[in-house]
Amino acid sequence: MRAISPSSTPRARSWLAIFAGSFGLILLILAGLIFALRDQLPPPKFSGNIAFNEKIRWARAKLQAQECDTLVLGSSIALNNVDAQSLESASGHKVMNLGTWGLEIAGSAKLFDALVNVCTPKRVILPVYYGDFAFSPEAAIPDAPILTNYLQSKSSSAILHYLHHGDLFGLWKNYRALKRYRSVGPTNYQHLVFDPLGSALLACEGFKIDAQRWNGFEKRTVHIEPEALKAFDAFLERAQSLGINVTVAETPMRAQANDALQVSLHKWHEALAKMAAKRGALFLPPPSDFDDALFADYTHLNSCGAQAWTRLIAQQAKLIP
Numbered sequence: 001m002r003a004i005s006p007s008s009t010p011r012a013r014s015w016l017a018i019f020a021g022s023f024g025l026i027l028l029i030l031a032g033l034i035f036a037l038r039d040q041l042p043p044p045k046f047s048g049n050i051a052f053n054e055k056i057r058w059a060r061a062k063l064q065a066q067e068c069d070t071l072v073l074g075s076s077i078a079l080n081n082v083d084a085q086s087l088e089s090a091s092g093h094k095v096m097n098l099g100t101w102g103l104e105i106a107g108s109a110k111l112f113d114a115l116v117n118v119c120t121p122k123r124v125i126l127p128v129y130y131g132d133f134a135f136s137p138e139a140a141i142p143d144a145p146i147l148t149n150y151l152q153s154k155s156s157s158a159i160l161h162y163l164h165h166g167d168l169f170g171l172w173k174n175y176r177a178l179k180r181y182r183s184v185g186p187t188n189y190q191h192l193v194f195d196p197l198g199s200a201l202l203a204c205e206g207f208k209i210d211a212q213r214w215n216g217f218e219k220r221t222v223h224i225e226p227e228a229l230k231a232f233d234a235f236l237e238r239a240q241s242l243g244i245n246v247t248v249a250e251t252p253m254r255a256q257a258n259d260a261l262q263v264s265l266h267k268w269h270e271a272l273a274k275m276a277a278k279r280g281a282l283f284l285p286p287p288s289d290f291d292d293a294l295f296a297d298y299t300h301l302n303s304c305g306a307q308a309w310t311r312l313i314a315q316q317a318k319l320i321p
Contacts, residue, residue, distance in 0.1 A: 042174035044150070047141045050174055051079075051101035051181075051192055058194055060151050062096055068119040069094035070319075072198070073112060075103045077127045077251045081301045083310040084197035090311065091319040093122075097198035105132050106231035107141045109238075114147035116242060123245040125313060126235075129253070129299050130261070130268055133232070135225035186303070189213065189296065201303035202296045213297035217257035222264040229271060236279035246281035247317045248272060252290040252309060257298040284316050 042050065043057035062068070070093045072078050078099025088095040098111065108126065115121070141147075181192035186203040189210065194200055212219075239246045250272070253261070269285065276283035287309070294305030301309060314320045 042178050049102055050177060052103060052141060054178065054192065055098060055100040056147065059098055063118045063151050066119050067094050068096055068121045070123050071115065071121045072097040072099055072125045073108045074099045074127050075132050076101045076300065077129050079200050080202055081251055081306050081309060082127055082199060083201060083306045084199045085195055086307050087310050087314055088197060091314055095197050102139055104134055104136065104139050105228045106135060107139065109231045109235035110141055110144055112235055113144035114151060117148040118151045121244055124239060125247045125249065127249050127251055129251045130222050130265060131220060133224045133228040135227040201306050204302045204304040207296055207302055209296065215298060217260055217298045222261055224268050233275050236275060236281050240279045247284065248276050248281055249284040249313050250286045251299055252286045254292055254295055254298045258288060282317060284313060287312060
């Protein structure tokens, strides 16, 4: 066996020290860049849903300021169809819209579990449509403790979430995607600029309607997953145990979609109403008199429709006269 010369060990230690020092310096520089550019960078990658990640980052400062008197939870039906600013102005209650693209009901339940660890809401408004009651593994978001930890963290410690949850090599890709979503404006479905209370309303005029989405009900059949109904009931039960008032509001749909889906949605309507009544929540069926001028597609409202529906929800929930 070859003997190790006396000089080889100190040399190896020197190279190891140089390597460790260089690696540490790179991490330090990276952390500094993340901190300096945190407002331009994509959010930490908590899930594969960049809109959800962006909404969680947006919400952190709001929640730490305890601005959660009234929470709006849900998918893009909450994000696009509820005008949080109009609701706050009319009701006098502080409102925060935490809706985000593609958030299934199980995800909303997890988010709610995280939120009640950070603040104390008096009421929750949950706008829904049948597509929210899917149960897709690829749509999963982290469990409540992970979200709670981030929502409670300060700006400086939030860097650790980039290192722990973030895909550092995917930052550039997500940066480009988010830059596009922030720049397209409210005449585009992919508009992702939140107003001061978290809504992202779609324009009444000049909106670029996609024909496939306009008639999307023809391909989006009604399929309600039992696991989604269980998550919905668990959310209502948790809210009831905390004394939080819940309003579940089914979104309006275009008349043509209502006619096509009415029969297949009947059992789902009955299940929602029964669960809500059991847990002391208010279930609001959808209005049937919204004409096509108020829609961006068969189930998403434009800002004119969002303002009309928001006022209707507020009236029926007795938040305004």
